[in-house]
């Protein structure tokens with residue numbers, strides 16, 4: 535029977551293990567050593583190593599990569615179910631080898647890299663011996679790639695890259711940066727002469743590429759192929775963000791429900807006030823809709839490709855931002871004054887909602903994509919009336935009953951009266 539919403543028992547056992555592992559091992563690390571898993575301090579970073587080893591021993595490392603790209607090949611649906619757990623914990627994606635921006639960069643390398651490029655960069659990225667960043671957005675424009683100016687010029691055995699990028703997440707700490715040029719995607723080691731990292735923004739770096747020279751074999755994929763590589767990278771990245779957002783909104787929902795049952799006001803627990811009940815009911819429905827949209831999209835990718843699923847991915851992108859904003863706001867509000875502090879995860883969660891609506895492409899652009907693709911399945915109606923204009927349809931339908939109507943005046947009169955009774959306006 536198709537349309538089966540259940541998880542196979544073997545994978546459910548893995549998910550149960552992950553939930554327990556994250557609660558018992560990952561969360562304590564996050565609470566006592568926040569940021570240790572990606573720290574530049576080797577002693578702090580080493581704290582995550584035994585946890586990563588446990589994940590590898592369970593066969594759950596780097597789940598996002600398909601078998602043909604060198605991963606375990608579990609597919610996007612299983613990854614979505616896993617991310618519904620990981621997304622609750624800050625360092626879980628790093629501990630499971632599924633953290634952005636490395637995942638998208640690895641996907642590009644796996645799909646487009648030569649065997650030498652894969653050996654040089656993909657293997658150490660997979661093992662997290664090195665870290666990467668992705669430099670696409672430029673100060674003069676992010677949503678429209680036609681405004682990008684960063685360019686590479688061939689000079690003998692080298693490419694010379696000139697331009698300016700910003701919002702390159704983790705660029706200052708990356709070992710290699712994937713730089714999108716107007717004429718190709720290039721891998722640039724961060725310590726190459728001419729890579730000039732500006733002082734701010736501190737985490738999403740502004741970088742000048744001043745005549746940066748890289749060997750010819752640092753071009754990834756075909757010359758002039760940067761947009762295709764970028765689409766591949768961003769499509770995967772967006773659905774992974776959506777999967778983790780499901781985890782976030784479920785966490786907010788759990789907090790909302792627990793608090794609603796724990797506080798009293800005006801003679802009853804606040805859960806019994808109808809507006810609180812409405813917040814819970816709306817959140818429940820919105821989270822469920824988002825979750826099903828994300829799982830269906832992941833399933834579609836598994837059964838076709840990221841490209842085939844691009845309309846659904848775009849819908850996930852702006853829906854997750856909206857559900858995150860609405861649910862985290864309601865949860866924060868129900869938490870009262872405590873919700874406005876950073877003593878629970880809610881404040882940070884609510885603050886991240888605008889980022890979700892901007893990073894990886896602004897909502898407006900994704901909405902236009904969805905509308906444009908959906909409209910391909912439609913045509914304008916011929917003539918004045920829309921297809922569903924009832925009088926025109928009825929005239930057409932009467933032809934089917936013409937002989938009956940002609941032969942039975944009583945029935946014809948009854949039909950006319952019945953139709954008149956349906957008229958409004």
Ligand SMILES: Cc1cc2nc3c(=O)[nH]c(=O)nc-3n(C[C@H](O)[C@H](O)[C@H](O)COP(=O)(O)OP(=O)(O)OC[C@H]3O[C@@H](n4cnc5c(N)ncnc54)[C@H](O)[C@@H]3O)c2cc1C
Nearest residue numbers: 668669670671675676677701702703892893894895896898
């Ligand atoms: C936390 C964070 C991390 C990021 N990490 C990276 C990274 O690692 N690498 C990287 O390259 N980039 C990164 N980005 C940049 C991100 O991809 C861009 O911010 C995004 O593409 C939007 O570009 P922009 O900021 O220049 O906004 P603009 O393109 O200037 O858009 C601003 C606003 O204009 C409106 N608008 C724009 N275009 C349209 C349109 N077609 N239709 C209707 N309205 C429109 C919208 O309201 C939009 O919000 C990151 C951004 C954030 C916030």
